[in-house]
Amino acid sequence: MEKRKFLLWKDVNISGGLLGEKQRVNEKVTIPYLFQSYEETGRFDFLKNGWNIHKKYEPHHFWDSDIAKLIEAAAYTLITNPSKETEERLDNLIEAFEKKQQSDGYLNTYFSNFCIEYRFTDLMMMHELYCAGHLIEAAVAYYEASGKRTLLNIICRYLECINTHIGKENGKIHGYDGHPEIELALMRLYHVTSEKKYYQMASYYIEERGTKPYFFEEEAYAEKIDITKPHREIYDIGSFYVQNKKNTDNINPMMIPKARQERVYKWYLPSKGAFAQFSANAPVRELKEPAGHAVRAMYLYCAMADLAEYDETLLETCRRLWRELVDKQMYITGGIGQSQECERFSYAYDLPNEGNYCETCASIGLFMWAKRMLCLELKSEYADVMERALYNGIMSGCSSDGKAFFYANHMAMYPKQYTEGSYVIQSEDRISPIRRKTFSISCCPANYARLIASIGGYFYSVDDDNLYIHLYNESSIEYCFSGIKTKIEQITDYPREETITILINPEETVKFGIYLRIPGWCRQWSCLVNNEKQKLKSKNGYICIQREWKQGDKILLITRMEPVLYVANPKVRQNSGKIAVMRGPIVYCMEEADNFTELSDFVIRSSEKIMVESTKTFEGFPVLCMKGRKTDISEWGNKLYQDIHEKKQIDVIGTAIPYYMWANRGLGEMLVWINAE
């Protein structure tokens, strides 16, 4: 199977540009802020000192993964922004994990602190292997960044323990985690260590998943609970313990599981098959469409793509799932997982704008999966989706100042829905109308931090004779082609500007191919090599310049960046009669702050040219001005309904800014999909 290797994050020097700026904010603000936040919320204390009834915080069963992701993020910065202090912090945390490790290698702070006797008894809900997976990723990152093997050794001992208890052999639990993650982490560990056993473990989890009899059902039967009803009671022993100790007078031991029953009940999704919520409704090769929890699905698909390098049938499955996702269930921002209910996919062509979910982590998962698909097949659509997700659905997850986060990324905002509407909405912090400092379940902020810190690792891939450039941002690499060290530099302000200059400086003249992605959104492009226009045709979305490169060679790629109005497939009922505006890969939106209230009343004249206004910019991006009309409210009166002939319209200009920067100016209306004539 064809296979390109991506250059490692640490081998890509990002000197500036939009992603460089995002990396600086991430290093200087977001990651330090997360350390502070974890301190304040008790996460570090829980790891280091355990829990007792005098502690005010309530631990969550996957806090280990939060810390692991932060270690991973901070580890990446040791190269881009070396800091003794950060390294000491990480060593300190790693030492705490080491102390927590049981003599047989088991390592989970939550179970250790509360209920070690229940370990490996509720893989469906309790995230033990998920936490292990994030610790593996942290270990690999820290090893790659610092050369230190401490965490790697700890986690390898833990994997021995896991392997002793879970696996296909008789006497072991024939199970897998409710939340995939360990599978992709094991493949990452395999690639670093070349230890076949990690590949085998990953492969086992993937092959076992969704087979009959369903493991999650068996696991429930072990507790004598009839899951087919469906009404499985999970027993989150830790939560129970905490609450029980806190209110010994009032709490009945049976009440915790019962209180959570309704939630679990909702997780069971009969119309998509039992356990579809966990992507465990069928053996992986039989999965027909993305279903259930979006992040779970993405992490699973990542591992499937990793394994597909060795198994063509998994590639087939991945291709099918990709088509079902990208052609039917992906927002224009690269947001996925439409439904607030259990953070999941709904169904094909259902893309609600208000009330959507689009978890930041889900877009990150899509980005990670797309990269893996790109390793397997050189098709620009994978990189197009990466770009779409990165600049829109992922970057919207963090505020401009780096200190506030979206968990759900709204596609439309009508603030009264949050201030006066549903109590359910008001009481769920993950669907907040403005970015928040933290969440009751706070997976997204550190996930964003680790992605941005390692973003260089998604730019370039190579094989023996070629360099492939997938994402454009100011950056430089050095790589040896035919043994000749070659420096390659991107000089560009893409996607703010349309010009990308690539400087090639080999130590000696050397022949290799440079593949450049022509972005899917781009209608008109041109390419010059040493100021000479090239006649090139793109193949699978890439152009290839194959030649003898010498010092001082220069490629100029110009990707014309006119604003474009997009319409959605007519099967998407929520977007009928509406358009979305993009400039390059950037999705724009209308915000109340630049316009007026009742944004939905604005109708864009879609035959008119969109004006690009660069005197006012947002993080360097121009605003877009759109001719349109809206109702003359002064003529309307108090009526709720009127004969259409009574309606008067006035001309008005609508202003749009990049979607990812919305909600940086307080609570207000926002629209991506705009009514159009």
Added chain:
Amino acid sequence: MEKRKFLLWKDVNISGGLLGEKQRVNEKVTIPYLFQSYEETGRFDFLKNGWNIHKKYEPHHFWDSDIAKLIEAAAYTLITNPSKETEERLDNLIEAFEKKQQSDGYLNTYFSNFCIEYRFTDLMMMHELYCAGHLIEAAVAYYEASGKRTLLNIICRYLECINTHIGKENGKIHGYDGHPEIELALMRLYHVTSEKKYYQMASYYIEERGTKPYFFEEEAYAEKIDITKPHREIYDIGSFYVQNKKNTDNINPMMIPKARQERVYKWYLPSKGAFAQFSANAPVRELKEPAGHAVRAMYLYCAMADLAEYDETLLETCRRLWRELVDKQMYITGGIGQSQECERFSYAYDLPNEGNYCETCASIGLFMWAKRMLCLELKSEYADVMERALYNGIMSGCSSDGKAFFYANHMAMYPKQYTEGSYVIQSEDRISPIRRKTFSISCCPANYARLIASIGGYFYSVDDDNLYIHLYNESSIEYCFSGIKTKIEQITDYPREETITILINPEETVKFGIYLRIPGWCRQWSCLVNNEKQKLKSKNGYICIQREWKQGDKILLITRMEPVLYVANPKVRQNSGKIAVMRGPIVYCMEEADNFTELSDFVIRSSEKIMVESTKTFEGFPVLCMKGRKTDISEWGNKLYQDIHEKKQIDVIGTAIPYYMWANRGLGEMLVWINAE
């Protein structure tokens, strides 16, 4: 205060027309079906024989009200469709209630069967006074229909008991019911018996409601539950008892309340004030807008309007609430209560189409309130709203065959949302995508039945010198003006046809005024008396013909009935860019059965004339044909998003049928608000 009296249901003979047909189906199909359904679901058995662990059904704490509403509905038919069998049935049920009555007059089947010691301890949730109210209404109706006082006597004894326990005097519970109903019922009883004490009880409940300290809070404190948290645990003792007896091994006594905790938690609506769900967040005169549970609000407003006859300040409040409701929160169908969450109002100008609620009972409540407002003020807008609700949001509650019901009345239907979407939606029978035979909570079917059975009572009102005609349907009355018996007949097929003929036949020539409502939807009308065109101006929406009437006099009112396209207030974001089509008072909708899938992709050309097609009719109504366009799907391909220039459109005719008849042909798409150019 001005006051017109409506002629009683039994004094209006409905000979035919749409409402006559509906009455016939109601008598012959719906009411017998409900008797059968109540038999099958155990409602009658529970009343007559009590409950024990061998019974398979699970009683609901307001089953008494279901039976009461059915008695009321059947009682009305004793005049329109006399039947010994029905009368015996009713006597039999009344006897059962009598047997259930405690020695001190207390009467509630649920508490009697399960937990009499807990009576009057949870007025917020347990619906005791609500059930009493429906029994009062049944008693009044049966007395009016048959002259029999049995049920009236029973209920008057019960009211003595209630009055002993609840009221403003020291030592009594200073409370009121979580669900208003008894107040309007007491006023009805007062009007029949002229017993002042019933007026005083109604007045007490109204005046006490929402005052501080909040009764519902006090009631909770009595159980040592901190309701301000908010997390009040209701104890539905009966449910607990049933389930407990059923599964003595598994059920923990504390589990029932806890399992219901989340639901109650949601009922608390901080943004509208505590207890807004129950319209008990402020003293009634301080209520600013309709909030909380829609049916509760409507029943409360009915009683407030009843009392407003004696208190101008209550009329002011009613007027304010009316404006807030009708100008800001009423669907074009007269549906109200937007939110599926706790069956409640959301906020001004929020009128979601998909996922709306619009309980049938809420529109019935609005209809009842509007009638009472019309007693207080002769303004046609009240009757316009009655008409709007009746022909659309209420009649949609029952299938054409009379045997299936909507609880929530959808304003748009996309079936996949129900078959593949949310589990919450799939598991809630009250928001079913097709009409159902019954519901877990089945208040609407009998409410519909009693309204249709008594619909004549909403047509005509009188004062000393005038007759007021509010609703048009084939019917006749006899009334004495200045002592002269006069027969008045309406000959019309309104609202299918635009012509209304009124025949006046006094026994002798007599002078009185006839007020005719000019429907709010009507742009062009004309009125002829004895074939002579009248020059009349409407005042408050009514024209008045004041003259000496003699035998054979004839009024002809022609209300031009062209299809009209309506737009919603621009503040209604859900309807931006859309129109709704009405012909006369009938709201039309597009259904998949007459059109195609992806109805939302259809765009009506709003400048084109709507064609009225009478060769194909639905219950006698013509279909409407609308010129428009839709996307050429064959040109689209698999893409999810495309440049607007790639989109090709084709011409197509859209067909619309009366909204109230939707979903009589199985599951399919439906739209009321249609995209328009």
